[in-house]
Amino acid sequence: MIANTLFGYIVVAMVLFSIGLLGVISRKNIFVIYMSIELMLNAVNLIFVALGTYHNDMGGHVMAMLVIAIAAAEAGVFLSLIIVLYRRKKSLDSDMFRTLSQKEAV
Amino acid sequence: MMDILFLLLGSFAILGAIGMVGFHQPVHSALSLILTILALAGLFALLSASFLFMVQIIIYAGAILTLFIFIIMFLNVKEANLPKEPTKNITLFLGSLALLPFNFLILRAFYQMPLHVNSVESDFGKIKPLGMELFTQWLLPFELISILLLVALIGAVVLGRKDEA
Numbered sequence: 001m002i003a004n005t006l007f008g009y010i011v012v013a014m015v016l017f018s019i020g021l022l023g024v025i026s027r028k029n030i031f032v033i034y035m036s037i038e039l040m041l042n043a044v045n046l047i048f049v050a051l052g053t054y055h056n057d058m059g060g061h062v063m064a065m066l067v068i069a070i071a072a073a074e075a076g077v078f079l080s081l082i083i084v085l086y087r088r089k090k091s092l093d094s095d096m097f098r099t100l101s102q103k104e105a106v
Numbered sequence: 107m108m109d110i111l112f113l114l115l116g117s118f119a120i121l122g123a124i125g126m127v128g129f130h131q132p133v134h135s136a137l138s139l140i141l142t143i144l145a146l147a148g149l150f151a152l153l154s155a156s157f158l159f160m161v162q163i164i165i166y167a168g169a170i171l172t173l174f175i176f177i178i179m180f181l182n183v184k185e186a187n188l189p190k191e192p193t194k195n196i197t198l199f200l201g202s203l204a205l206l207p208f209n210f211l212i213l214r215a216f217y218q219m220p221l222h223v224n225s226v227e228s229d230f231g232k233i234k235p236l237g238m239e240l241f242t243q244w245l246l247p248f249e250l251i252s253i254l255l256l257v258a259l260i261g262a263v264v265l266g267r268k269d270e271a
Contacts, residue, residue: 003108003152010216012116012149016123016142018205023127026197028189031132031178035139038170039123042146053153053231058239061155061231062247065240068165069251073258075170079177080266086181092132093189 009050016043030085030094034078041071112152119145127198130191132183136175143167155231 002008016039023036045064052060089096122142129135147162229235240248 003112006219007216008112008116009149009153011213012119014209014212015120018202018209019120019123019127022198022201022205026194026201027127028191029132029135031174032127032135035126035135035174039126039139039142042143042166046146046149049150049153049155049158053155056227056230058231058236059243061158061236062240062244064155064158065161065236066244066247066251068161069255072165072170073255075173076262077258077265079173080262082177083181084265086183091187091189092183095189 006050006054009046013043013046013050016040016046028094030082030092030097033094034082037074038071041067108152111148115145115148115152118142119149130188132178132188133175136171136178140167140171143171153231157231157233157236 020036020038020040020043023039024033027033027036045067048060048064048067050060052058052063085097086092119142122138122140122145125138126135126142129138143162143166147159147167150162151159
C-alpha cells in the first residue's frame with residue numbers, strides 16, 4: 001500500500017535532503033561536507049524518479065541520469081582539489097581553506 | 107511484500123545518512139554513504155526504474171564512492187590532522203530542530219496530492235525506451251553533459267599535477 005504512494009518516497013527524499021543540508025552547515029571535515037552534497041543530489045534524484053513514474057513520463061528518469069553524470073564530474077574535480085589542498089595545509093578542516101577571504105589564513 | 111521492502115529500504119537509507127553525518131572518521135562516513143546509495147538503488151527498482159537501478163549501483167556505488175574511499179585511503183589522514191569538532195553533536199541537534207518547520211511545510215504541501223501512483227506499462231523504465239527518450243527529446247542536454255565531463259576531466263588533470271615552476 002505505502003509502496004504505491006508518492007507520499008512515502010517524498011518523505012524519504014525530504015529526510016535525506018534535510019540530513020544532507022545539516023551535514024553541510026554543521027560539519028567541518030571537508031570530506032563529510034562533500035558527501036553531504038552527494039546525499040542531497042541523491043535525494044533530488046529520488047524525487048525525480050518518483051515523479052517520473054507517477055506521471056508515467058520517462059523525462060524524470062533521464063533527468064536523474066544527467067544528475068548522476070554531473071555528480072561524477074563533480075567528484076573528479078573535487079577529489080583533485082582535495083589532494084592539492086591537503087598537500088599544502090596537511091589538514092581536512094574547512095576553516096583552514098580560506099586564503100581567498102579577507103581574513104588572514106590561519 | 108512491497109511495503110515491507112519499501113520500509114526496509116527507506117529506513118536503511120535514512121540510517122546510513124544519519125551515520126554519514128555523525129561519524130568522526132571519513133572512511134566510516136563513506137561506508138555508511140554506500141549503504142544509503144544501495145538502499146536508494148532498491149527504491150529505484152521499486153519505482154520500476156530498472157535501468158537507473160543498475161546505473162546507481164554501477165556508477166554511484168561502484169565508481170564514484172570507490173574512487174572516494176580510494177582517495178581517503180591514499181591521503182592516509184592521521185587522527186591529528188582531522189578537524190576537531192567539539193560542538194558537533196549540539197550543532198547537529200540544533201540544526202535538526204531548525205529544519206523541522208520546513209519539513210512540516212513540505213509534508214503539508216504533498217499531503218494534499220492524490221497519492222496513488224498510476225500503473226505503468228510493462229517496458230517503462232527499461233533501457234530501450236529510456237535510450238529512445240534520451241536520444242530524441244533530450245539530445246541537447248546529453249551533448250552538453252558530455253562537454254561538461256570533458257571540462258571536468260581536463261580540470262582534474264590540471265589541478266592534480268605537481269607544481270613544476
